[in-house]
Amino acid sequence: MAERDHLEPGEQSPALARRFDEMLAEDDRIEPRDWMPDAYRATLIRQIAQHAHSEIIGMQPEANWITRAPSLRRKAILMAKVQDEAGHGLYLYGAAETLGVDRRDLLELLNTRKQRYSSIFNYPTTSWADVGAIGWLVDGAAITNQVPLCRCSYGPYARAMVRICKEESFHQRQGFDLLLTLSKGTAEQHAMAQDAVNRWWWPSLMMFGPPDDQSPNSAQSMAWGIKRFSNDELRQKFVDMTVPQADVLGLSLPDPELTLDGQTGHYRFGPIDWDEFARVLKGGGPCNEQRIAHRVKAHDEGEWVRQAAAAHAAKHAPVRALKPATEAVA
Ligand code: FAQ
Numbered sequence: 001m002a003e004r005d006h007l008e009p010g011e012q013s014p015a016l017a018r019r020f021d022e023m024l025a026e027d028d029r030i031e032p033r034d035w036m037p038d039a040y041r042a043t044l045i046r047q048i049a050q051h052a053h054s055e056i057i058g059m060q061p062e063a064n065w066i067t068r069a070p071s072l073r074r075k076a077i078l079m080a081k082v083q084d085e086a087g088h089g090l091y092l093y094g095a096a097e098t099l100g101v102d103r104r105d106l107l108e109l110l111n112t113r114k115q116r117y118s119s120i121f122n123y124p125t126t127s128w129a130d131v132g133a134i135g136w137l138v139d140g141a142a143i144t145n146q147v148p149l150c151r152c153s154y155g156p157y158a159r160a161m162v163r164i165c166k167e168e169s170f171h172q173r174q175g176f177d178l179l180l181t182l183s184k185g186t187a188e189q190h191a192m193a194q195d196a197v198n199r200w201w202w203p204s205l206m207m208f209g210p211p212d213d214q215s216p217n218s219a220q221s222m223a224w225g226i227k228r229f230s231n232d233e234l235r236q237k238f239v240d241m242t243v244p245q246a247d248v249l250g251l252s253l254p255d256p257e258l259t260l261d262g263q264t265g266h267y268r269f270g271p272i273d274w275d276e277f278a279r280v281l282k283g284g285g286p287c288n289e290q291r292i293a294h295r296v297k298a299h300d301e302g303e304w305v306r307q308a309a310a311a312h313a314a315k316h317a318p319v320r321a322l323k324p325a326t327e328a329v330a
Contacts, residue, residue: 029155032098052092053117061125091160098156122285129196135175137204144238153225198254208235
């Protein structure tokens with residue numbers, strides 16, 4: 001009997017599994033129509049959903065400053081950035097849906113704390129300089145992690161990442177520009193920038209996830225071409241890129257052990273507080289409760305918008321289908 005090009009969920013076919021392995025070996029992209037192992041699909045859904053949730057939860061800390069931005073120009077930039085993050089969430093939920101899940105279910109998992117979002121967004125933005133620190137450090141870490149995802153083995157995720165990375169690059173530069181302005185401003189502004197960098201540095205390093213020897217998913221994700229570099233490799237890349245930028249900003253990084261290793265060409269850094277990371281992941285960060293409560297409130301208050309959009313789509317669907325025939329008669 002001829003081999004089918006699809007299988008029912010849970011069905012196995014050695015030929016299709018072999019084809020999947022060959023595609024990975026040839027660095028081809030896996031597309032939604034292709035057969036894939038259930039565990040590959042589940043890993044992608046977990047990672048893409050967590051990424052999408054991070055984008056929309058990540059709107060909150062910066063949105064906190066939109067009404068208090070110090071100039072019209074800064075306000076316009078910040079509004080555009082926060083809006084971009086919503087767009088990134090949209091592309092990513094779209095990419096997750098190509099794997100057979102529904103975004104409504106993913107949002108329910110976020111709102112009921114059954115899926116994660118990035119640890120970084122559980123920290124508060126207590127001053128205007130935090131907007132700069134998020135752009136420079138958080139978006140900088142996000143880009144370091146996400147550029148390799150443009151070569152992820154799953155096509156829809158890889159393509160979403162290309163556009164997201166272009167926008168994140170603008171975000172990172174605006175953060176750098178904001179901090180540079182503050183750093184070169186009055187003594188009070190400089191101190192505000194330094195304080196923000198002191199608070200965001202270590203949580204930014206935690207964004208890359210646990211150390212490699214405590215990362216249960218890395219080995220398999222790298223074998224599948226989902227991750228191209230390990231958590232520690234990306235963390236090191238970020239440190240190496242960021243330390244010289246801190247010099248240009250005229251700001252220090254809060255790590256007395258930060259030194260350039262002349263032999264490896266990499267910066268050595270001090271120990272990360274993994275207990276703090278674990279606490280934040282378990283819900284014990286400074287803003288975990290606030291972030292989810294705000295998210296659930298926004299979701300509930302948006303119910304009428306979802307209903308109206310669905311009613312509009314239902315009303316116009318048959319008209320759209322008939323349109324070509326009507327035009328032909330005319
Ligand atoms: N926070 O085995 P691993 C952004 C979890 S986007 C929370 O190493 P993996 C844009 C992990 O899920 C930021 N949880 O996991 C922006 C796993 O959970 P499990 C988000 C974390 O997946 C900027 C467990 O720990 N970016 O910032 C974190 O192989 C400014 C074990 O870890 C992405 O999502 C964490 N930091 O590697 C927006 C990028 N780290 O198995 C607004 C895509 C680990 O219990 C403003 N994701 N966990 O379910 C990835 O590259 C990977 O998923 C990692 C984690 C590297 C995050």
